[in-house]
Amino acid sequence: MFQPLASTAISSPSLKVDHTSFIHTLQTHGLSLRRGQTEVLQLNLGKLCNLTCIHCHVNAGPKRKEIITRATIDHILEWLATTDIHTVDLTGGAPEMIPDFAYLTRSLRELPQVETIIDRCNLTILNEPGYEWLANHLAAYNITIVASMPCYSSENVNEQRGDGVFDSSIRALQHLNQLGYGINPELPLDLVYNPNGAFLPPDQAELEADYKRELKKHFDIDFNHLFAITNMPIARYKSWLKNNGQLEEYMTLLRDAFNPAATKGVMCRNTLSVGWQGEVYDCDFNQQLNLQWKNSKPLFLWDIDPAALEGRDITLGDHCFGCTAGSGSSCQGAVA
Numbered sequence: 001m002f003q004p005l006a007s008t009a010i011s012s013p014s015l016k017v018d019h020t021s022f023i024h025t026l027q028t029h030g031l032s033l034r035r036g037q038t039e040v041l042q043l044n045l046g047k048l049c050n051l052t053c054i055h056c057h058v059n060a061g062p063k064r065k066e067i068i069t070r071a072t073i074d075h076i077l078e079w080l081a082t083t084d085i086h087t088v089d090l091t092g093g094a095p096e097m098i099p100d101f102a103y104l105t106r107s108l109r110e111l112p113q114v115e116t117i118i119d120r121c122n123l124t125i126l127n128e129p130g131y132e133w134l135a136n137h138l139a140a141y142n143i144t145i146v147a148s149m150p151c152y153s154s155e156n157v158n159e160q161r162g163d164g165v166f167d168s169s170i171r172a173l174q175h176l177n178q179l180g181y182g183i184n185p186e187l188p189l190d191l192v193y194n195p196n197g198a199f200l201p202p203d204q205a206e207l208e209a210d211y212k213r214e215l216k217k218h219f220d221i222d223f224n225h226l227f228a229i230t231n232m233p234i235a236r237y238k239s240w241l242k243n244n245g246q247l248e249e250y251m252t253l254l255r256d257a258f259n260p261a262a263t264k265g266v267m268c269r270n271t272l273s274v275g276w277q278g279e280v281y282d283c284d285f286n287q288q289l290n291l292q293w294k295n296s297k298p299l300f301l302w303d304i305d306p307a308a309l310e311g312r313d314i315t316l317g318d319h320c321f322g323c324t325a326g327s328g329s330s331c332q333g334a335v336a
C-alpha cells in the first residue's frame with residue numbers, strides 16, 4: 001500500500017538554488033502544495049485520437065496504439081467503488097475511440113457515489129464514421145461534455161487543429177444542442193478555449209460572453225460555460241515553441257505572470273490522474289512527463305490506499321508555471 005514520500009521536485013539536482021524555478025518561487029511566497037481531499041479521478045484512456053493538434057500535450061494521433069484494456073478498466077472500477085470520489089473525468093487522446101468506452105461509461109453510472117462523468121470531447125469524433133451512436137449514448141448516460149473549441153472563427157480553429165475541424169465542430173455542437181446538450185440542465189455542454197500562440201488566455205468571463213454571442217448569432221449554438229486554459233510548455237506544444245524560437249520567451253511570460261492566489265485552485269490538489277495502464281500521477285501533465293508515483297517501485301491505482309491520499313506531497317516542476325500564470329489554469333479553466 002501507498003506510503004507518503006518526501007517532497008519531490010523535478011528541477012535539476014544542483015547544489016545552487018535556481019531562483020527562477022517553480023519550487024523556489026513557491027518558497028519565496030511562503031507557499032507549499034499538498035494534496036487535499038480527492039474529488040476527481042481523471043482517467044487518460046490512451047493516446048489514440050482522430051486529430052493531431054499542434055498544442056496537444058499528449059502527442060496524440062491516429063497512429064498511436066496506447067489504449068486502455070478491459071482488464072485495466074475493471075481494476076480501476078473495483079478501486080473506485082471503495083472510494084467516495086464523486087467525479088470521473090475521461091480524457092485522452094479521443095477517449096471515445098477506445099473499444100470499451102460504452103462499457104466504461106455504463107459501468108461508471110452504476111457506481112452510486114459517482115455523480116458526474118465528464119467526457120473531454122474534441123467534437124469532430126462525433127462526425128467520424130462508426131461513431132453515429134456516440135452522441136445519443138453520451139446523452140442517455142447524462143455524461144457532461146467538455147469540448148475543445150479554441151475559437152469561434154474558422155481560421156484560428158483550423159490553423160491549430162487541422163483543416164475542416166471548425167465546420168465539423170459546429171455540426172457536432174448543433175447536433176448536441178438538438179439532443180438537449182447546453183439547454184437541459186441534466187446535459188451540460190462546456191467549451192474549452194486555449195490560446196492560438198505563445199500568450200496567456202484573456203479574461204475568461206469576457207471571452208465566454210463573446211463566444212456565447214458569436215456562436216448564437218452565426219450558428220444558433222448554446223452552451224453552458226467556457227473554460228480558458230493555458231497551453232502547457234510540454235510535449236508537442238513545447239516542440240512547437242522550440243521550433244519557433246519562442247520557448248524561453250514563453251517560460252518567462254509564465255514565470256512573470258505567477259499568481260500566488262492561483263496555487264489554491266491547481267487541480268493536483270483534488271484530482272488523481274491515472275494513465276491507460278493504471279499508473280498514478282498528480283495530474284495529466286505530469287503523466288505526459290512520465291512522473292509516475294513511486295514508492296521503491298512504480299505505483300498503480302490498485303496500490304494506493306484512498307485514505308492515504310490527503311496531505312501527500314505533489315511532484316512539481318517548471319511546467320507548473322502553466323497552472324499558476326495570470327488567472328491560473330485547470331481542466332475547469334481559470335482558478336483565480
Ligand code: SF4
Nearest residue numbers: 049051053056093122
Ligand atoms: S489536443 Fe485533443 S483533439 Fe487534439 S490531438 Fe490532442 S488529444 Fe486529440
Ligand code: SF4
Nearest residue numbers: 266268283285320323
Ligand atoms: S502541472 Fe499543474 S496540476 Fe500538475 S502538478 Fe504542476 S501545478 Fe499541479
